[in-house]
Amino acid sequence: MSSVLFYEKPGCLSNAKQKALLATLGHRLTVRSLLAEPWTAERLRPFFGNLPVRDWFNPTAPRIKQGEVRPETLDAATALVLMLDDPLLIRRPLIESEYGCGCGFEPGSLLTALGVTLAADQDLQSCSRSGPDPRCDLPTDGAAA
Template structure:
Protein backbone atom coordinates (compact mmCIF):
# COMPACT_ATOMS: atom_id res chain seq x y z
CA UNK A 1 0.00 0.00 0.00
CA UNK A 2 1.72 3.19 1.15
CA UNK A 3 4.14 4.58 3.68
CA UNK A 4 2.53 6.31 6.63
CA UNK A 5 4.22 8.57 9.15
CA UNK A 6 2.33 8.04 12.41
CA UNK A 7 2.88 10.36 15.37
CA UNK A 8 1.70 8.77 18.60
CA UNK A 9 1.96 9.01 22.35
CA UNK A 10 3.97 5.91 23.28
CA UNK A 11 1.88 3.54 25.36
CA UNK A 12 -1.46 4.90 24.14
CA UNK A 13 -3.79 1.92 23.75
CA UNK A 14 -5.91 3.67 21.10
CA UNK A 15 -2.82 4.51 19.04
CA UNK A 16 -1.80 0.82 19.25
CA UNK A 17 -5.18 -0.23 17.82
CA UNK A 18 -4.93 2.39 15.08
CA UNK A 19 -1.43 1.25 14.09
CA UNK A 20 -2.57 -2.39 14.03
CA UNK A 21 -5.44 -1.53 11.69
CA UNK A 22 -3.21 0.44 9.31
CA UNK A 23 -0.62 -2.35 9.30
CA UNK A 24 -3.33 -4.96 8.62
CA UNK A 25 -4.25 -2.96 5.52
CA UNK A 26 -0.67 -3.29 4.26
CA UNK A 27 0.64 0.17 5.11
CA UNK A 28 4.26 0.55 6.16
CA UNK A 29 4.35 2.66 9.30
CA UNK A 30 7.11 4.90 10.52
CA UNK A 31 6.16 5.65 14.10
CA UNK A 32 7.35 8.73 15.94
CA UNK A 33 6.78 10.04 19.44
CA UNK A 34 4.42 13.01 19.12
CA UNK A 35 5.59 14.35 22.48
CA UNK A 36 9.30 14.30 21.61
CA UNK A 37 9.06 15.91 18.15
CA UNK A 38 10.37 19.42 17.70
CA UNK A 39 7.20 21.00 16.34
CA UNK A 40 6.94 24.44 14.80
CA UNK A 41 3.80 26.31 13.77
CA UNK A 42 4.64 25.60 10.14
CA UNK A 43 5.05 21.84 10.67
CA UNK A 44 2.06 21.35 12.96
CA UNK A 45 -0.65 23.52 11.39
CA UNK A 46 -1.11 21.47 8.16
CA UNK A 47 -2.25 18.42 10.15
CA UNK A 48 -5.40 20.30 11.18
CA UNK A 49 -6.49 21.30 7.68
CA UNK A 50 -9.90 22.94 7.76
CA UNK A 51 -11.02 21.29 11.01
CA UNK A 52 -12.67 23.56 13.55
CA UNK A 53 -10.03 24.66 16.06
CA UNK A 54 -11.64 22.77 18.95
CA UNK A 55 -10.99 19.57 16.96
CA UNK A 56 -7.24 20.28 16.96
CA UNK A 57 -7.15 19.48 20.66
CA UNK A 58 -6.99 16.23 22.60
CA UNK A 59 -10.13 16.48 24.77
CA UNK A 60 -8.61 14.15 27.38
CA UNK A 61 -5.45 16.23 27.89
CA UNK A 62 -5.07 16.97 31.60
CA UNK A 63 -5.02 20.75 31.13
CA UNK A 64 -8.25 20.63 29.13
CA UNK A 65 -9.95 18.32 31.62
CA UNK A 66 -8.95 20.68 34.45
CA UNK A 67 -10.31 23.68 32.53
CA UNK A 68 -6.93 25.42 32.26
CA UNK A 69 -7.10 25.37 28.45
CA UNK A 70 -10.44 26.12 26.80
CA UNK A 71 -10.07 25.46 23.06
CA UNK A 72 -13.29 27.24 22.14
CA UNK A 73 -11.93 30.49 23.57
CA UNK A 74 -8.65 30.58 21.60
CA UNK A 75 -7.42 32.00 18.33
CA UNK A 76 -5.26 29.84 16.02
CA UNK A 77 -1.99 31.52 16.97
CA UNK A 78 -2.57 30.99 20.69
CA UNK A 79 -3.77 27.41 20.13
CA UNK A 80 -0.61 26.50 18.24
CA UNK A 81 1.61 28.20 20.83
CA UNK A 82 -0.04 26.19 23.61
CA UNK A 83 0.41 22.95 21.67
CA UNK A 84 4.07 23.65 20.97
CA UNK A 85 4.61 24.15 24.69
CA UNK A 86 2.45 21.18 25.75
CA UNK A 87 2.18 18.45 23.07
CA UNK A 88 -0.32 16.49 25.20
CA UNK A 89 -2.84 19.08 23.96
CA UNK A 90 -2.44 17.87 20.36
CA UNK A 91 -5.16 15.53 19.15
CA UNK A 92 -3.59 12.28 18.11
CA UNK A 93 -2.55 10.53 16.11
CA UNK A 94 -1.05 12.85 13.58
CA UNK A 95 -0.84 11.01 10.27
CA UNK A 96 1.12 11.93 7.17
CA UNK A 97 0.99 9.97 3.93
CA UNK A 98 1.05 10.40 0.18
CA UNK A 99 -2.67 11.21 0.52
CA UNK A 100 -2.11 14.16 2.81
CA UNK A 101 -2.01 14.65 6.53
CA UNK A 102 -4.50 14.85 9.36
CA UNK A 103 -5.14 14.50 13.05
CA UNK A 104 -7.36 12.07 14.89
CA UNK A 105 -8.65 8.72 13.72
CA UNK A 106 -12.22 9.32 12.62
CA UNK A 107 -13.85 8.73 9.26
CA UNK A 108 -12.82 11.28 6.67
CA UNK A 109 -10.95 11.84 3.45
CA UNK A 110 -7.51 10.76 4.73
CA UNK A 111 -8.66 7.50 6.34
CA UNK A 112 -10.80 6.72 3.29
CA UNK A 113 -7.76 7.19 1.03
CA UNK A 114 -5.82 4.84 3.32
CA UNK A 115 -8.55 2.21 2.92
CA UNK A 116 -9.80 2.48 6.51
CA UNK A 117 -13.48 1.72 6.93
CA UNK A 118 -14.82 2.01 10.45
CA UNK A 119 -18.11 0.44 11.45
CA UNK A 120 -20.70 2.86 12.84
CA UNK A 121 -20.08 1.54 16.35
CA UNK A 122 -16.27 1.27 15.98
CA UNK A 123 -14.48 4.06 17.85
CA UNK A 124 -10.71 4.00 17.53
CA UNK A 125 -10.35 7.68 18.45
CA UNK A 126 -11.51 7.84 22.06
CA UNK A 127 -9.33 6.86 24.98
CA UNK A 128 -9.38 3.09 25.35
CA UNK A 129 -9.07 3.24 29.12
CA UNK A 130 -12.03 3.95 31.30
CA UNK A 131 -12.60 5.31 34.75
CA UNK A 132 -12.33 8.73 36.34
CA UNK A 133 -8.56 8.99 35.95
CA UNK A 134 -7.37 7.24 32.78
CA UNK A 135 -3.58 7.00 32.73
CA UNK A 136 -3.23 7.25 28.95
CA UNK A 137 -2.63 10.99 29.04
CA UNK A 138 0.10 11.05 31.65
CA UNK A 139 3.27 12.55 30.19
CA UNK A 140 6.19 10.43 29.13
CA UNK A 141 9.73 11.36 28.23
CA UNK A 142 9.70 14.47 30.40
CA UNK A 143 6.74 16.13 28.68
CA UNK A 144 4.92 18.82 30.61
CA UNK A 145 1.41 18.43 31.97
Protein backbone atom coordinates in the same frame (compact mmCIF):
# COMPACT_ATOMS: atom_id res chain seq x y z
CA MET B 1 -0.12 0.13 -0.06
CA SER B 2 1.58 3.33 1.10
CA SER B 3 4.03 4.69 3.61
CA VAL B 4 2.44 6.34 6.62
CA LEU B 5 4.19 8.58 9.12
CA PHE B 6 2.31 8.08 12.40
CA TYR B 7 2.88 10.40 15.37
CA GLU B 8 1.71 8.81 18.61
CA LYS B 9 1.93 9.14 22.35
CA PRO B 10 4.12 6.18 23.30
CA GLY B 11 2.12 3.68 25.33
CA CYS B 12 -1.29 4.91 24.13
CA LEU B 13 -3.57 1.89 23.72
CA SER B 14 -5.79 3.63 21.16
CA ASN B 15 -2.75 4.55 19.06
CA ALA B 16 -1.66 0.89 19.21
CA LYS B 17 -5.05 -0.22 17.84
CA GLN B 18 -4.90 2.44 15.11
CA LYS B 19 -1.40 1.35 14.04
CA ALA B 20 -2.46 -2.31 14.00
CA LEU B 21 -5.40 -1.53 11.72
CA LEU B 22 -3.23 0.46 9.30
CA ALA B 23 -0.66 -2.37 9.24
CA THR B 24 -3.35 -4.98 8.47
CA LEU B 25 -4.30 -2.85 5.48
CA GLY B 26 -0.73 -3.18 4.21
CA HIS B 27 0.60 0.27 5.06
CA ARG B 28 4.25 0.64 5.99
CA LEU B 29 4.34 2.64 9.22
CA THR B 30 7.07 4.90 10.46
CA VAL B 31 6.16 5.67 14.06
CA ARG B 32 7.39 8.72 15.95
CA SER B 33 6.67 10.14 19.35
CA LEU B 34 4.31 13.10 19.16
CA LEU B 35 5.80 14.29 22.46
CA ALA B 36 9.46 14.17 21.39
CA GLU B 37 9.09 15.61 17.89
CA PRO B 38 10.64 19.09 17.48
CA TRP B 39 7.45 20.78 16.25
CA THR B 40 7.17 24.29 14.86
CA ALA B 41 3.90 26.10 14.23
CA GLU B 42 4.53 25.96 10.47
CA ARG B 43 5.09 22.21 10.56
CA LEU B 44 2.20 21.39 12.91
CA ARG B 45 -0.51 23.59 11.37
CA PRO B 46 -1.14 21.55 8.17
CA PHE B 47 -2.25 18.51 10.18
CA PHE B 48 -5.40 20.39 11.22
CA GLY B 49 -6.54 21.39 7.74
CA ASN B 50 -9.92 23.13 7.82
CA LEU B 51 -10.97 21.77 11.21
CA PRO B 52 -12.27 24.28 13.75
CA VAL B 53 -9.55 25.15 16.28
CA ARG B 54 -11.44 23.35 19.08
CA ASP B 55 -11.06 20.09 17.11
CA TRP B 56 -7.26 20.40 17.04
CA PHE B 57 -7.15 19.51 20.73
CA ASN B 58 -7.06 16.24 22.62
CA PRO B 59 -10.14 16.49 24.86
CA THR B 60 -8.60 14.14 27.44
CA ALA B 61 -5.47 16.25 27.97
CA PRO B 62 -5.13 17.10 31.68
CA ARG B 63 -5.09 20.87 31.12
CA ILE B 64 -8.32 20.66 29.12
CA LYS B 65 -10.06 18.33 31.57
CA GLN B 66 -9.09 20.68 34.42
CA GLY B 67 -10.46 23.71 32.52
CA GLU B 68 -7.10 25.47 32.31
CA VAL B 69 -7.20 25.37 28.50
CA ARG B 70 -10.54 26.02 26.79
CA PRO B 71 -10.09 25.20 23.09
CA GLU B 72 -13.40 26.75 22.07
CA THR B 73 -12.09 30.19 23.09
CA LEU B 74 -8.78 30.08 21.21
CA ASP B 75 -7.62 31.40 17.87
CA ALA B 76 -5.24 29.40 15.67
CA ALA B 77 -2.06 31.25 16.64
CA THR B 78 -2.71 30.90 20.37
CA ALA B 79 -3.65 27.24 19.97
CA LEU B 80 -0.38 26.47 18.19
CA VAL B 81 1.68 28.25 20.86
CA LEU B 82 -0.03 26.21 23.58
CA MET B 83 0.48 22.94 21.68
CA LEU B 84 4.15 23.62 21.05
CA ASP B 85 4.58 24.18 24.77
CA ASP B 86 2.49 21.14 25.78
CA PRO B 87 2.21 18.44 23.06
CA LEU B 88 -0.27 16.48 25.20
CA LEU B 89 -2.80 19.06 24.00
CA ILE B 90 -2.47 17.87 20.39
CA ARG B 91 -5.21 15.59 19.12
CA ARG B 92 -3.62 12.35 18.11
CA PRO B 93 -2.56 10.57 16.13
CA LEU B 94 -1.06 12.88 13.58
CA ILE B 95 -0.86 11.05 10.27
CA GLU B 96 1.11 11.99 7.18
CA SER B 97 0.92 10.04 3.93
CA GLU B 98 0.93 10.47 0.18
CA TYR B 99 -2.79 11.26 0.57
CA GLY B 100 -2.18 14.22 2.85
CA CYS B 101 -2.04 14.70 6.57
CA GLY B 102 -4.52 14.92 9.40
CA CYS B 103 -5.18 14.58 13.09
CA GLY B 104 -7.35 12.11 14.93
CA PHE B 105 -8.63 8.74 13.79
CA GLU B 106 -12.20 9.37 12.74
CA PRO B 107 -13.91 8.86 9.39
CA GLY B 108 -12.87 11.39 6.78
CA SER B 109 -11.05 11.78 3.50
CA LEU B 110 -7.59 10.79 4.81
CA LEU B 111 -8.73 7.54 6.42
CA THR B 112 -10.88 6.76 3.38
CA ALA B 113 -7.86 7.23 1.12
CA LEU B 114 -5.90 4.89 3.39
CA GLY B 115 -8.63 2.26 3.01
CA VAL B 116 -9.86 2.53 6.60
CA THR B 117 -13.55 1.81 7.03
CA LEU B 118 -14.86 2.11 10.57
CA ALA B 119 -18.17 0.57 11.57
CA ALA B 120 -20.72 3.02 12.95
CA ASP B 121 -20.10 1.71 16.46
CA GLN B 122 -16.32 1.37 16.08
CA ASP B 123 -14.46 4.09 17.98
CA LEU B 124 -10.69 4.03 17.60
CA GLN B 125 -10.31 7.69 18.56
CA SER B 126 -11.40 7.73 22.20
CA CYS B 127 -9.21 6.62 25.06
CA SER B 128 -9.10 2.82 25.29
CA ARG B 129 -8.65 2.83 29.03
CA SER B 130 -11.69 2.85 31.27
CA GLY B 131 -12.60 4.07 34.69
CA PRO B 132 -13.02 7.50 36.25
CA ASP B 133 -9.32 8.41 35.82
CA PRO B 134 -7.82 6.47 32.92
CA ARG B 135 -4.49 8.36 33.26
CA CYS B 136 -3.92 8.13 29.50
CA ASP B 137 -2.65 11.63 29.11
CA LEU B 138 -0.19 12.03 31.91
CA PRO B 139 3.33 12.93 30.79
CA THR B 140 5.30 9.77 30.27
CA ASP B 141 8.92 8.82 30.58
CA GLY B 142 8.20 5.76 28.49
CA ALA B 143 7.17 3.62 31.46
CA ALA B 144 3.63 4.92 31.99
CA ALA B 145 0.88 4.68 29.42
